[in-house]
Amino acid sequence: MGLKxxxxxxxxxxxxxxxxxxxxxxxxxxxxxxxxxxxxxxxxASFLDAMYKDIGATIVxxxxxxxxxxDIILSVQSPEPATLSNAKKGAILIGILNxxxxxxGFKAYNSNNVTAIATEFMPRISRAQSMDVLSxxxxxxxxxxxxxxASTFSSAFxxxxxxxxxxxxAKVFVMGAGVAGLQAIATAKRLGxxxxxxxxxxxxxxxxxSLGANFIMVEDEEAQQAETSGGYAKxxxxxxxxxxxxxVAETIKKxxxxxxxxxxxxxxxPVLVTEEMVKSMKPGSVIVDLAVEQGGNCPxxxxxxxxxxxGVKLIGYTNMAxxxxxxxxxxxxxxLLTLITYIYDAEAKALNIDLKDEITGAIVLTQSGKTVHERxxxxxxxxxxAAPKASAKKASAKKKPAAKKTTTKTKAKS
Numbered sequence: 001m002g003l004k005x006x007x008x009x010x011x012x013x014x015x016x017x018x019x020x021x022x023x024x025x026x027x028x029x030x031x032x033x034x035x036x037x038x039x040x041x042x043x044x045a046s047f048l049d050a051m052y053k054d055i056g057a058t059i060v061x062x063x064x065x066x067x068x069x070x071d072i073i074l075s076v077q078s079p080e081p082a083t084l085s086n087a088k089k090g091a092i093l094i095g096i097l098n099x100x101x102x103x104x105g106f107k108a109y110n111s112n113n114v115t116a117i118a119t120e121f122m123p124r125i126s127r128a129q130s131m132d133v134l135s136x137x138x139x140x141x142x143x144x145x146x147x148x149x150a151s152t153f154s155s156a157f158x159x160x161x162x163x164x165x166x167x168x169x170a171k172v173f174v175m176g177a178g179v180a181g182l183q184a185i186a187t188a189k190r191l192g193x194x195x196x197x198x199x200x201x202x203x204x205x206x207x208x209x210s211l212g213a214n215f216i217m218v219e220d221e222e223a224q225q226a227e228t229s230g231g232y233a234k235x236x237x238x239x240x241x242x243x244x245x246x247x248v249a250e251t252i253k254k255x256x257x258x259x260x261x262x263x264x265x266x267x268x269x270p271v272l273v274t275e276e277m278v279k280s281m282k283p284g285s286v287i288v289d290l291a292v293e294q295g296g297n298c299p300x301x302x303x304x305x306x307x308x309x310x311g312v313k314l315i316g317y318t319n320m321a322x323x324x325x326x327x328x329x330x331x332x333x334x335x336l337l338t339l340i341t342y343i344y345d346a347e348a349k350a351l352n353i354d355l356k357d358e359i360t361g362a363i364v365l366t367q368s369g370k371t372v373h374e375r376x377x378x379x380x381x382x383x384x385x386a387a388p389k390a391s392a393k394k395a396s397a398k399k400k401p402a403a404k405k406t407t408t409k410t411k412a413k414s
């Protein structure tokens with residue numbers, strides 16, 4: 001009998017996505033896995049239980065039944081700690097686990113000996129692109145941000161020539177040219193808007209311009225070094241922020257729609273649009289704050305609300321990708337399928353998680369009851385007193401053994 005995969009129904013507020021689709025489950029079954037899907041897990045993404053059942057999955061009544069004897073637990077967000085108390089020792093949990101704000105999750109992973117994999121930590125390298133959940137989900141979030149802005153904005157997006165007069169195009173300003181920002185630019189252009197964009201990474205200039213948008217940025221020496229080796233934006237100095245804010249303030253006055261996308265992993269979102277800037281905008285303008293869950297790029301936006309302040313409407317949905325649940329689920333499920341294929345040894349019918357591997361070593365949070373991720377491990381404390389000098393010399397003369405390759409293997413049930 002093959003390894004068992006459990007697919008959970010999401011319990012987080014406004015979470016409409018599901019971690020597996022009928023298409024990916026069909027592939028899991030072809031690989032030799034058995035799959036248990038919690039009842040109505042895919043309902044909010046338009047995947048009915050019958051669709052899962054028809055391709056060979058088992059529909060179970062609740063999360064407890066789903067995780068029982070499961071070797072792999074698939075979720076979008078971290079499950080309730082009580083759910084993991086029913087998981088078998090050594091089970092592998094894969095999801096967007098939000099470890100910076102999930103202390104209870106860490107306790108549940110370690111106390112239940114669950115190997116927790118945070119997919120949002122996938123390294124941004126070429127061979128991991130097909131597993132990059134942040135890219136797949138941010139892409140749809142950027143698209144949806146423009147759609148929501150257009151539906152809230154009381155004027156048209158494209159320029160229209162009519163016998164009664166000309167309708168001017170909307171002016172859209174996108175702040176942050178990562179995956180979400182670039183998709184927002186492309187979508188706004190397709191709808192006929194005049195688009196401009198900014199980013200702290202000078203490398204984004206060419207990408208922005210290739211989409212037909214105008215790039216707005218203070219291009220000084222600090223801007224040349226504003227990107228980490230992992231492809232994320234660094235937080236800039238206060239001096240740079242002041243210069244950039246002045247440029248942005250002048251730009252924002254002329255815009256109809258502003259979309260902010262700037263996020264720094266594990267940190268509060270940087271303030272890009274101040275209340276004074278909001279006051280300077282034309283009545284009827286719209287701001288979409290994609291960073292509202294981490295404090296917001298605009299301090300007066302409110303989570304999961306559309307509010308009007310100073311004549312400007314501020315959209316603050318905290319889970320924009322879930323507002324395109326069908327597509328978001330399909331892409332996310334394929335990300336997970338690729339990851340599982342990567343760690344699955346088909347010949348041995350076992351899962352191999354190598355902490356020395358560039359990909360898996362970057363995404364594993366906990367293993368064997370311990371936190372193993374470098375960002376979250378407690379610093380080691382010295383408990384032994386210093387050794388005598390003679391002993392120290394003797395110890396240094398000994399040849400150090402080679403480091404062992406750390407792996408987790410989950411064998412298939414016979």
